[in-house]
Structure formats: structure tokens, C-alpha cells
Amino acid sequence: MLRKKDASTRLIKPTLPEIFVDNVVDFVENWQPEWEYNGEIQIYDEGIAQYLLIGPKSHAKFFASLILGKPSLRCTVLPEEPIDELEEKAGSTFKLIYGQPLSRQAEKDIEFLIQTLEKRGYHFSSNR
DSSP states (O other), X not given: OOEEEEEEGGXXXXXXXXXXXXXXXXXXXXXXGGGGTSOOSEEEEOSSSOEEEESHHHHHHHXXXXXXXXXXXXXXXXXXXXXXXXXXXXXXXXXXXXXXXXXXXXXXXXXXXXXXXXXXXXXXXXXX
């Protein structure tokens, strides 16, 4: 049985370099409160007060939670450490991937996410 853990969003670390903007905006606009406690977001516990995100869906929900100002999330802890592509291959630089034009509010939300992640030391590729 996989264990669950309450993790501060400040201690959760993304591992994938792509941010699929449409998915993040959809989760922001259709946020379900149970996502904060049902363990759908998957992490790996490094044991050093830092949790690595696992999988694209977990990343999108995590980014949405940052936009919405969620302080913590109840996550499922998986036993296998993910490859940290964001740090190892992309030099902590995100690439924003857009599918459709954004509403004015969605643009503000994504700009807030960018600012939040930049404060945490991440960068963004110049094609945003």
C-alpha cells in the first residue's frame, strides 16, 4: 500500500521541463477541492525535506495549486525516484507549451506562475 503525505507546496520540486499551459489553466478553472487531500498528486520523498514531482498530471495540478495559493497538498509517495529532467537536462529552465489562445485571466494566472517559479530560482526559455 502506498503511503500518503501532506507536503508543503514550497517543498515540492518539479522534475519535468515542459509546462503544458492549457492543462494548467484547465485545472485552475476547474479546481476540485478533493485534489488537495486525495493523493492524486504523486511525489518521491528524497528524505531531505524536498519532494520530487512524478508525472505530467501531477505537475499540472501542482502548478495550478501554486496559482491558486494552496499551501499544501496531500500526495501519494511513490517508491521510485523520477529522473529530474528539469535540472539535469534543461538546466532548471522551463518551456511553456501553448495549445490555444488564453483568456485575459489565464494570461494573468500564467504570469503569476512564472513569477512564482522565478522566485524559486527557475528560468524560462525565451520563446514564451
